[in-house]
Amino acid sequence: MNILDEARSWIERDPDPETRAELQALVDANDLAALEERFSGTLQFGTAGLRGLLGAGPNRMNRVTVSRATAGLSAWLLSQVPDAPVRGICLGRDARPKSDIFARDVIEVAAGAGIPVFVFTEVVPTPVLAFATLRLHAAGGVMITASHNPPGYNGYKVYWENAAQIIAPNDAGIANEIERAAAKAIARLPLRDARAAGLVHEIDALRADYIAEIAGEVKATPDRAPLRIAYTALHGVAELTLRQVFLENGFDDVQSVAEQAAPDGRFPSVDFPNPEEPGAMSRVLELAREIEADLVLANDPDGDRVAAAAPRDGSFEVLSGNDIGVVLADDLLRQTHASKPLVLSTVVSSPMLGPVAASHGARWEQTLTGHKWIQNRALELENEGYTYVFGYEEALGYAPSTLVRDKDGISSALRLADLASRLKHRGETLLDARDALWRQHGVFADRQVSIRFEGPDAQSRMRRVVDRVRSNPPKRIGGIPLVRVSEPDHTVLVFDFQGGHRAMLRPSGTEPKLKYYFYTVARVDDGDLEAAKEEARSLLQRIADELIAASGC
Numbered sequence: 001m002n003i004l005d006e007a008r009s010w011i012e013r014d015p016d017p018e019t020r021a022e023l024q025a026l027v028d029a030n031d032l033a034a035l036e037e038r039f040s041g042t043l044q045f046g047t048a049g050l051r052g053l054l055g056a057g058p059n060r061m062n063r064v065t066v067s068r069a070t071a072g073l074s075a076w077l078l079s080q081v082p083d084a085p086v087r088g089i090c091l092g093r094d095a096r097p098k099s100d101i102f103a104r105d106v107i108e109v110a111a112g113a114g115i116p117v118f119v120f121t122e123v124v125p126t127p128v129l130a131f132a133t134l135r136l137h138a139a140g141g142v143m144i145t146a147s148h149n150p151p152g153y154n155g156y157k158v159y160w161e162n163a164a165q166i167i168a169p170n171d172a173g174i175a176n177e178i179e180r181a182a183a184k185a186i187a188r189l190p191l192r193d194a195r196a197a198g199l200v201h202e203i204d205a206l207r208a209d210y211i212a213e214i215a216g217e218v219k220a221t222p223d224r225a226p227l228r229i230a231y232t233a234l235h236g237v238a239e240l241t242l243r244q245v246f247l248e249n250g251f252d253d254v255q256s257v258a259e260q261a262a263p264d265g266r267f268p269s270v271d272f273p274n275p276e277e278p279g280a281m282s283r284v285l286e287l288a289r290e291i292e293a294d295l296v297l298a299n300d301p302d303g304d305r306v307a308a309a310a311p312r313d314g315s316f317e318v319l320s321g322n323d324i325g326v327v328l329a330d331d332l333l334r335q336t337h338a339s340k341p342l343v344l345s346t347v348v349s350s351p352m353l354g355p356v357a358a359s360h361g362a363r364w365e366q367t368l369t370g371h372k373w374i375q376n377r378a379l380e381l382e383n384e385g386y387t388y389v390f391g392y393e394e395a396l397g398y399a400p401s402t403l404v405r406d407k408d409g410i411s412s413a414l415r416l417a418d419l420a421s422r423l424k425h426r427g428e429t430l431l432d433a434r435d436a437l438w439r440q441h442g443v444f445a446d447r448q449v450s451i452r453f454e455g456p457d458a459q460s461r462m463r464r465v466v467d468r469v470r471s472n473p474p475k476r477i478g479g480i481p482l483v484r485v486s487e488p489d490h491t492v493l494v495f496d497f498q499g500g501h502r503a504m505l506r507p508s509g510t511e512p513k514l515k516y517y518f519y520t521v522a523r524v525d526d527g528d529l530e531a532a533k534e535e536a537r538s539l540l541q542r543i544a545d546e547l548i549a550a551s552g553c
Contacts, residue, residue: 003035010039010056016063016101019056037456045171051146051155051511054098058182061146061154066102067109069156070142071186072178074113076170077139081161084139088116090203092129093144094237094302095263096154099123102144104191111194112187115139118201123237123263125303126157127408131210132203134163134405148274148300149511151267162379164405165372211241213403214411215248224250224421229295230288232257234273234280235264236301242410251417255291257283267301275300275307275396276321276448285309285316295420295430299409305396306409308416310429322350322446323434325392328412329353330437331419332400333360338387344374347488348504348517349394352444356437362389368489369506371397375405394448394517435529442523445536447544449516450508451553458512465514469493469505469551477503477550478542495547501539503547514553518544 007023014020026034038057043050043065050069052061077084091106093099107117118136120129126143133141141159149155158166158174166174194200229246231254233239239261246254259269260283267273270280275298288296288309296309296316309318319327329343333356341362345353346369357364363386367373374391382388391399397407400415420430438444453462470493473485480497487493492506504517520543522536 003032003039004030006039007035007057010058010064014056014062014064019062023056040456045158045166045175049155049157049166051149051153053152054154061098061156063101063105066105066144066156067186067188068178068181069174070106070109071113071181072174072176073140073142073158074110074115075177075181076173077115078113080170080173081139085114085116087137087139087161088118088201090129090133090136090138090141090159091117091119091144092124092126092132092142093120094126094146094265095123095235096146096265096301098154099144099265102154102156106142106144107194107200108188108191109186111189111197111199114199116199116201117194118203120204120207121202122204124207125236125238125241125299125410127304127404127406127410128207128210128241130159130163130404130406130408132206133159134403135206135209136203138163143302145302147302148276148305150272151265153511159406162376162405164375164379165370167372167376207241210403211244211248214401214414215245217401217403217411218249218414218418220250221422223425224418225424227251227253227294227417227421227424228291229254229297229417230257230284230291230293231255231296232260232281232284232287232298233263233303234270234275234298234301235260235262235267236273236299236303237263238299238303238410239263241303242299242413245410245414246417249414249418251421255287255293257287259283265301273301275305281307281309281318285318288316294424295417297413297416299413300396303409304407306398306413306416307396308430310420310431312429312431317431319430319434320446321392321394321396322352322444324396324416325349325394325398326352326356326437326444327419327430327433328398328400328415329390329392330356330360330433332390332415333357333362336387336389338389340386341389342378342381342386343389344378344391346370346374346393347492347494348506348515349392350444350446350519351500351502352437352441352521353392355441359440369393369492371399371407374399379405394446438532439524439527439529442521443529443532443536445520445522445533445540447518447540449518449544449548450513451516453512453514459507462507462512462514465551465553466493466505466507474547474550477546478539480539480543497543501543503543505547505551516544516548518547
């Protein structure tokens with residue numbers, strides 16, 4: 001079929017009048033370029049299942065894509081988990097456009113395959129869905145969310161029976177079943193019939209269990225000072241849950257950015273609802289200055305990430321993802337009584353976690369990018385007698401609790417507040433805790449640079465950049481000789497330089513961005529922390545400028 005015939009065929013099968021109308025308008029206008037964008041490929045399972053722009057066609061998130069994904073997931077579960085028809089799947093959704101419609105499609109298709117669905121009927125943060133999947137011992141879980149992606153995106157995040165995100169061979173198995181589902185009619189049981197058959201179970205009460213148990217993991221101590229917190233949910237779904245967790249743990253002075261508190265998938269007051277992006281935290285930082293906050297916190301729209309800032313000299317400094325990771329790791333390791341404590345981070349996160357872990361006698365491992373690798377590796381090592389304490393990735397994703405086998409921006413925010421309150425009791429902030437670690441282990445400076453690619457050939461152009469640097473790596477950058485080039489998997493290039501400095505290059509698994517990661521380290525001599533900071537940051541700038549230029553971006 002030519003692309004017009006493909007579009008007409010899709011229109012015949014599409015149950016959504018909006019996407020049918022979208023395609024029909026493009027067909028009537030003979031807009032081949034726009035049709036090519038939608039039919040040039042299919043969304044593939046990446047770092048977190050499926051994620052893409054809303055719209056018609058196999059290269060977009062829509063009802064057909066979601067139905068096929070659910071048919072594929074159901075078929076794979078039935079082939080791999082013998083009691084899947086009893087254990088079922090857990091289902092949650094965020095507040096993005098069509099999330100409620102997609103959730104209904106998941107129910108009807110899974111029920112059509114004979115798999116019960118345990119569903120949150122209201123929007124919930126992703127960590128609550130992950131918690132429920134573990135608590136109910138479900139065969140799997142599905143969260144309808146595009147997390148921190150820009151407006152116009154939606155996604156389909158999959159958890160396996162261990163309540164961690166899917167990895168091989170299950171990702172490939174599901175993908176193969178999705179392809180088979182695309183070639184045949186998909187059985188579905190209408191929602192009313194699925195309820196009548198006892199295949200739909202509402203689990204909204206589990207959100208209260210999550211709140212109570214996450215709050216209960218952190219014990220209020222006499223050395224905590226009252227804390228004033230400036231907070232934003234960035235129009236996401238975390239506000240209510242975070243407030244209740246904090247209130248139950250004794251933090252009752254949380255002041256929110258009012259216009260960003262209610263869930264709104266259009267994200268009207270922020271261009272890019274990712275706390276990592278420049279400007280995303282501008283309103284909460286403004287609020288922090290107005291109320292003279294002790295701590296600033298920002299969740300991403302589905303609540304699985306958290307950013308933080310702390311006051312210093314009349315202003316607020318935003319901590320990097322790695323700053324937060326090593327500070328939380330150090331604090332949690334101080335509190336653990338485990339004989340074989342374990343912390344993990346991803347290969348693109350700061351190597352500073354290594355010496356921090358060693359100072360506490362803990363095992364540290366690096367995994368491939370994503371919490372799916374952190375949690376699945378943690379589960380393996382727990383079977384060897386290790387006690388999981390903490391895992392993190394530099395992209396503001398932290399996992400401080402085994403109640404959730406994924407990153408959790410709400411429990412992590414609570415841990416940050418608890419630490420900040422104890423630091424305030426002795427006249428310090430999170431920045432002082434970070435600086436103390438730098439004095440002990442050296443200043444580890446880091447920077448991430450993201451270059452966005454647009455158009456239907458975005459992925460191929462990104463691959464060409466990576467291929468160019470792989471085939472002709474620079475021998476020296478920033479005046480520092482290159483020691484080795486490695487490739488832990490097919491998506492990331494790692495450049496190690498003399499002196500422990502590192503740079504990495506990786507295409508994003510969830511959006512058309514090429515990500516560069518840079519790390520440098522400088523020892524603190526004679527207690528001169530500022531000189532070490534300047535040395536690390538100056539070298540960081542040189543390495544970043546030269547590697548980006550060498551890659552042709």
